[in-house]
Amino acid sequence: MNNRVFVLSSTKKPLMPCTPARARKLLHAGRAAIYRRQPFTIILLERAAGDTQPIEVKLDPGSKTTGIALVADFLCGRTVIWAANLHHRGQAIRSALTDRRAFRRGRRARKTRYRAPRFLNRTRLAGWLPPSLRARVDNVRHLTTKLQARAPIASAAVETVRFDTQALQNPEISGVEYQQGELAGYEVREYLLEKWNRTCAYCGARDVPLEVEHIVPRSRGGSDRVSNLTLACRPCNERKGSQPIEEFLKGKPEVLRRIQAQARTPLKDAAAVNATRYAIGEAVKSVGLPTTFWSGGRTKKNRVTQGYVKDHWIDAACVGESGAAVRIASGMQALTIKATGRGRRRVQGNDRFGFPRGTPRSAKRVHGFQTGDLAKLTCTTGKSAGVHVGRIAAIRARGWFVLNKHDRPAREFRLLQRADGYDYTNDQPSPS
Ligand SMILES: [Zn+2]
Structure with a gap:
């Protein structure tokens, strides 16, 4: 099943999204019209309200x-x-x-007029x-x-931290015990991933499945405490088996020292709180x-x-x-x-050394079109013949636009939806 289709009442109140099949029925019966193609939204023509x-x-x-x-x-x-x-x-x-x-910087290093030093005069607003x-x-x-x-929409839920410090409550000290499959176990795993930089502690392998490893094996009295846990790849974990770590790393004293030191150092709380994720949470709240x-x-x-x-x-x-x-x-x-952004403010393009190249852009909009607009191109002649629907990749001041690599004159384009800074794909094809 695909995404449901957004439904607005005739007064543009959001109603419960419906299935694509139902949307098609409503559209064919003339009881609804397409409101936006991306994300696909229909508007009911007769009903002003509905249950939500x-x-x-x-x-x-x-x-x-x-x-x-x-x-x-x-x-x-x-x-x-x-x-x-x-x-x-x-x-x-x-x-x-x-x-x-x-x-x-390159410009400033060239032979230019004298510029008074300008530094230490920048400020950043809180929350920058x-x-x-x-x-x-x-x-x-x-x-x-x-x-x-x-x-x-009535509520929001955002993942803002990697692991729950509240649930762990100072994991290195209070001794939250690791148990596979329990919530605390998952939080401990995320904590360990952060603490050991998502690598195998023994061989440094990255991007491989990592297993939680007891530094002092449980069979030798090692505890489930977080300070006795590390991460290892499958081969290392198997090779170590129930050997004590000193024996396993006999030939690599520097690795042994590093692991023992890192195991003793608790991860700072800050590692869980990513500034951006937190800002995203606050933005949704706002x-x-x-x-x-x-x-x-x-x-x-x-x-x-x-x-x-x-x-x-x-x-x-x-x-x-x-x-x-x-x-x-x-x-x-x-x-x-x-x-995709909403286009540049820059008027003059430049080469890779920063020197102006080409002619300055004369207009952001040409014949009412702008880069990023969703449009329908109907072309009767040449190798582009046919109907094409998509995002306009480029507009040119001389009145030719590019859509799906077809470079055609403006009169063959029809605007379907204005650019909004995003490119949507895999949405339902328009039913008409
Ligand atoms: Zn390994």
Whole structure:
């Protein structure tokens, strides 16, 4: 089953999202019209109101991708009715700013007029975030607001920390014991992943499945305390078996020393609280939704115990207490949303050394079109003949636009929806 379709009443009040099949029926019967193509939304032409149930928006913020899931309580249980993976453009922002900084520095090093020293005169407002992280926060806030206008959303749940320090309560000291499969066990695992940098403590392997390892083996009286735990890859774990660590690492005294030192040092609380994730949580709260904050350990437990595969939107659906039992229809596909930005403010392009190249841009809008607009291209001649629907990749002042690599004159384009800073794919094809 696919994402449900957003439904607005004739007065634009958000109603319960309906199935694509029902949306098709309503559209064919003339009782509804397409309101927006992306994300697909219909508007009822006759009904001004309808019954709604509270929907929860759930978010799993990540550095590159944020998972979003809308969950509703149905008679058959809590169900995911709409999901999306939102891809941020942090790296693009970062590299653009890095380039700009390099150009500026190069310019200053050239033979130029005298400039008075200017430093120590910058201030940063409280809550400042680097632009690439700020974009992530703004993306999530923006989409939450958008969803609020499309569906009767009553609450939000956000994963803001990797592991729950509250649940662990100073894990190294109070001795939360590790038990596979329990919530505290999952929190401990996330804690260890952070503490040991997601690598095998013995061989340094990365991006392999890591197992929780007892430094002093349990068979030799080692405890389940966090200070006696580390992470090891399968081969290392098996090779070590129940040997004492001194024997296992006989030939590598420096590794032994490092592991013993690291095991004794508790991880600072700060490691769990990622500034961006926290800012995202606060941003969601600021749109006026009752918001709950949850840990990654809980998300993982919910996902693993329900046997779901890993994906950003599935993680989002499994966030928090309400994620312990949530139905995801088999074969459900999430919408892919890519943050594209709303174009540059820069008028003059430059080469890789920062020197002006080409002619300055004369207009952001040409014949009412702008880069990023969703349009329909109807072409009767040439190798582009046919009907194409998509995002306009480029507009040119001379009146030719590019869509799906077809370079065609403006008169062949029809505007379907204005650019909103995002590119949507895998959404329902328009029924007409
Ligand atoms: Zn290893």
